[in-house]
Amino acid sequence: MSQQQNITQVFSDLTAKAKAAQAQVEMTVSEGDKFSATYQDRKLKKYSSDQTASAVVRVLKGSGVGIATTENLSAESLAECFAAALQSAKDLDQGGEPEDLVAPAASYPDVKLFVSDYEEVPIAERLKWAESLEQEALDLDQRVSNVPYSGVTLSSGKTRLLNSKGLDRSYQSSGISGYSYALAKEGDKSKSGYHSFFRREAKDLPLKETAHEGATRALDLLSAVQPKTGQVPAVLTNDVAAQLLSILGHHLSAKSIDENTSMLKDKKGSAVLSPVLNIADNPLASELPGSRPFDAEGTPSQQTALFKDGILENYLTNSFYARKLGLPSTGNAVRGRAGMDIAPSNLVVAPGTKTFEELVNMAPDVVVITEESGFHSGMKEMTGDFSLPAYGALYRNGKKVQSLEQFVISGNVFELMKSVTAASNRLNENGGSVVAPDLFVPALSIAGESKEN
Amino acid sequence: MSSATAAKNPVIAREIVPKSWIEKALDQALATGADFAEVFVEDSSSSMLSMIDGKPKGATVGRQYGAGVRVHFGLEEIHVTTNDLTEAGLVKAAKKAAQARPEGERKVTPVKLGDAPAKPFDYMAHGDLAQVADRQEKFQFMRGLDTAARKRSSLVTQTEPLMLEKMQEVQIANSFGVYVTDKRTNYRVFLEVFVDDQGQKESYHKNEWSVDNPSFFKAMDGQKWAEQTTDSALTLLKADFAPAGELPVVIDNGFGGVIFHEACGHGLETTSVAHNASVFCGKLGEKVADSCVTAIDDGTIAGGWGSLSYDDEGRPVQKTTLIENGILKSYMVDQLGAKKTGLEVTGSGRKQNYKFTPTSRMRNTFIAPGTSSLDEMIRDVDYGIYAKDMGGGSVSPGTGDFNFSIQEAYLIKNGKIATPIKGASLIGRGIDALGKITKVGSELKLSAGMCGSVSGSIPAAVGQPPLLVSKILVGGRA
Numbered sequence: 008m009s010q011q012q013n014i015t016q017v018f019s020d021l022t023a024k025a026k027a028a029q030a031q032v033e034m035t036v037s038e039g040d041k042f043s044a045t046y047q048d049r050k051l052k053k054y055s056s057d058q059t060a061s062a063v064v065r066v067l068k069g070s071g072v073g074i075a076t077t078e079n080l081s082a083e084s085l086a087e088c089f090a091a092a093l094q095s096a097k098d099l100d101q102g103g104e105p106e107d108l109v110a111p112a113a114s115y116p117d118v119k120l121f122v123s124d125y126e127e128v129p130i131a132e133r134l135k136w137a138e139s140l141e142q143e144a145l146d147l148d149q150r151v152s153n154v155p156y157s158g159v160t161l162s163s164g165k166t167r168l169l170n171s172k173g174l175d176r177s178y179q180s181s182g183i184s185g186y187s188y189a190l191a192k193e194g195d196k197s198k199s200g201y202h203s204f205f206r207r208e209a210k211d212l213p214l215k216e217t218a219h220e221g222a223t224r225a226l227d228l229l230s231a232v233q234p235k236t237g238q239v240p241a242v243l244t245n246d247v248a249a250q251l252l253s254i255l256g257h258h259l260s261a262k263s264i265d266e267n268t269s270m271l272k273d274k275k276g277s278a279v280l281s282p283v284l285n286i287a288d289n290p291l292a293s294e295l296p297g298s299r300p301f302d303a304e305g306t307p308s309q310q311t312a313l314f315k316d317g318i319l320e321n322y323l324t325n326s327f328y329a330r331k332l333g334l335p336s337t338g339n340a341v342r343g344r345a346g347m348d349i350a351p352s353n354l355v356v357a358p359g360t361k362t363f364e365e366l367v368n369m370a371p372d373v374v375v376i377t378e379e380s381g382f383h384s385g386m387k388e389m390t391g392d393f394s395l396p397a398y399g400a401l402y403r404n405g406k407k408v409q410s411l412e413q414f415v416i417s418g419n420v421f422e423l424m425k426s427v428t429a430a431s432n433r434l435n436e437n438g439g440s441v442v443a444p445d446l447f448v449p450a451l452s453i454a455g456e457s458k459e460n
Numbered sequence: 461m462s463s464a465t466a467a468k469n470p471v472i473a474r475e476i477v478p479k480s481w482i483e484k485a486l487d488q489a490l491a492t493g494a495d496f497a498e499v500f501v502e503d504s505s506s507s508m509l510s511m512i513d514g515k516p517k518g519a520t521v522g523r524q525y526g527a528g529v530r531v532h533f534g535l536e537e538i539h540v541t542t543n544d545l546t547e548a549g550l551v552k553a554a555k556k557a558a559q560a561r562p563e564g565e566r567k568v569t570p571v572k573l574g575d576a577p578a579k580p581f582d583y584m585a586h587g588d589l590a591q592v593a594d595r596q597e598k599f600q601f602m603r604g605l606d607t608a609a610r611k612r613s614s615l616v617t618q619t620e621p622l623m624l625e626k627m628q629e630v631q632i633a634n635s636f637g638v639y640v641t642d643k644r645t646n647y648r649v650f651l652e653v654f655v656d657d658q659g660q661k662e663s664y665h666k667n668e669w670s671v672d673n674p675s676f677f678k679a680m681d682g683q684k685w686a687e688q689t690t691d692s693a694l695t696l697l698k699a700d701f702a703p704a705g706e707l708p709v710v711i712d713n714g715f716g717g718v719i720f721h722e723a724c725g726h727g728l729e730t731t732s733v734a735h736n737a738s739v740f741c742g743k744l745g746e747k748v749a750d751s752c753v754t755a756i757d758d759g760t761i762a763g764g765w766g767s768l769s770y771d772d773e774g775r776p777v778q779k780t781t782l783i784e785n786g787i788l789k790s791y792m793v794d795q796l797g798a799k800k801t802g803l804e805v806t807g808s809g810r811k812q813n814y815k816f817t818p819t820s821r822m823r824n825t826f827i828a829p830g831t832s833s834l835d836e837m838i839r840d841v842d843y844g845i846y847a848k849d850m851g852g853g854s855v856s857p858g859t860g861d862f863n864f865s866i867q868e869a870y871l872i873k874n875g876k877i878a879t880p881i882k883g884a885s886l887i888g889r890g891i892d893a894l895g896k897i898t899k900v901g902s903e904l905k906l907s908a909g910m911c912g913s914v915s916g917s918i919p920a921a922v923g924q925p926p927l928l929v930s931k932i933l934v935g936g937r938a
Contacts, residue, residue: 047735048735050535050536051536052536052537053536053537053539053817054537054538054539054560055538055539055541055817056539056540056541056556056557057540057541057815058541058542058543058544058553059541059543060543061543072518073519073520074518074519074520074521075520075521075522075523076520076521076522076523077523077525078523078524078525078526078543079523079525079543080543084523084525088523091521092521095519095520095521096519098516098519098595098596098599099516099517099518099519101515101516103515152736153736155732155735155737155857155858156914190737190858190859197739197858197859197860198859199856199858199859199861236704236705236938237938238938266512266513266618267617267618267654268618268620268654268663270661344508344520345508345510345517345518345520345622346510346517346518346520380854380856380861380863381853381854381863381864381865381885381887383852384851384852384853384854384863384864384865384885385851385863385865385885385935387663387883389654389661389662389663390661390662390663392882392883393883394702394865394883394884394885394935394936395863395885395935396861396863396885396887396935412861413861413887413889413933414933414935415704415863415884415885415887415933415934415935416935417701417704417883417884417885417935417936417937417938418937452704452937453704453938454704454705454933454934454935454936454937454938455705455933456705456706457705457706
């Protein structure tokens, strides 16, 4: 019996057990292959080959939802998962809003996520890609002393979702990602720079561009100085803007609204952000990593307008919260660690009309923020308050005059995004699932050299 | 911090797969000329309970089940993972690893594996994974946290109690004849309290933990803990934004140790040192800190959050003095790091699970106690910051640039603790920041954290007595 037939049979058994227990059951099975390689000092450092398999069994009984996961796809292990999930569902069934599964839909969008399982790409070719992510950085400039971290990863896999309402859908996906983190040294100065990419197709990979971008960022910082403390006109480059905007995911979730942990509660129809910002959730763009034809519950994917000219138009929902709050279903269910959660697929900010060069000319002196770090500790997602170490450059009359380091940008994401006055036509290409243009803000708080120095 | 109870009975953890299968896999892995092979088998289970609005919301259990076969051809590392823990599955993964260099001939015959020894030390006890056994009792405890927080203040709008349990069983064998089985457990309870005062929102979170007692929460004073967490959230409502600029900072004990973890710890791992990607490269025997600073990474602390019997390369862990009276004494060294640098291994090879290869990582890392008091340090500061509780941080070992955030902090004015402040990262550069630690307190405390790096997320404790840092950049609002 093939693995697929085996899963079908096992799930049929679980459905019967669920019915006997007056419960519903859903199972997601993911199987895939991953290959990664990295070079160091122009020699192969490591390559990994991973075969992965996992199943998530979700059991619904009344208002209770139990979840159990396993990497052992034997019938015995899956039955154990079901039993554990059923027990959890019973423990949590305390008379609240009833849970329900998603019924099969009439149609699902066709999103091309699978190009190849990459078995056709010879190992030697894959290693050459990994090699170039180090080599191109080292060869760019002799001040690039080493590339401590770089590498390429090829992955392909299949996701199959079955539920006791008769849903049985699957999709394949594949992707190639790469990154290069270079160190540049001059005298006793040591600076780093990073860049990454994501592609579906194994052709025209931006290997050289990625390595050069990481190395160039490191080289630029060799001459960096600490800026003075103060409020300055600033451009958040698209990478930085995308990172800051990523916290919107939590606040747009109908679950966060219901649980009273969102800053966007009761703000629908309000001008929350700058009129320059138009933001949508887009799970249908095959080139982006968060795309899929249906969400974690099987709801067909769709594009959802979130902010139009800065005005909050929609929250993101899964089936439960759409029902509970009477909101449109947006198909944004994801499996979180505490159960079925809600998150954006790809958060996409529409590009503006200005060029980057026009943005840096919007004030005589403009600080361009090219990189932030420490996001997980310096960003308070629940409130949007942030204090983040940053790197960048001072532009005077539109020309770059000085690289900057050893400073901290701080503020509140919501206030900052309301103050945006212009967006560029240039979107970030770092392989992430948040896409944004460069943004100009008239005043950004910078902590650096003390004013009196 | 948890109670740390030492084990009374050293144990032999179970064999997940028969030893003979591992021997066959090791033999296959070495067939094409690898000079080292290792098999790491894992069967782990985890459980999570969550609550919202004072009601049980989530109950999840999970199982990780797989193996990693690692081979070395010189300094090249090949790693193949599989979820197929049959004899055929393990041998197939081993052959795949060997085929990375198909042209070679066997150089090494694996040593016959002996019996897995009993844990050689008694400092790590292990409870079992309770999972659903006392679930209702846990929900009752969590409900008590919610009640206590809401009773403390009418400004509390939400609470999120969470309980996590993890049990990792491993079987580690290599071609040198190392063969161990191990069981590692940890248990955590988290609480986040949300407050809202006329539209101004804040939240605060705390966690408690144990590595050996699934019922540790029963010994906690949950009401007091929830009240303290609520008070900290309420303090943030009254807090001004931190000032911006370079200031003296008194960092309290416990999680304050994140400053050493980020500023220096990662830069002392051979993961970066072996590739000349650390500002601490070539500085063994040199003065890198004020003589008041002694720093230790110790995997042998009884009940320590980052303690282990064996590291993830099957070696007994040890206590490693990194810096002694300001002089750099040792790095943290894993097996491949030892091969690259010529240094002795320190039992520091760690990884999240079988999907990763081990690299040198921290265990329980702390600055040893000095002689100063917290009061004395605060009296020394005319205008600065007292950082009572810290958030996380990060570092770029190659540049030494590090950062960490303050969770609860106060201005110091004229030698006295003044008003609360919020929202700031502190940044600096490794060696430079070490040199600015001018006073070390006497009361050492360790705190639990999760450390992320190339070999995944692992439990690692940080700690220190209170410290006075003469000057550090505070990323407050200008």
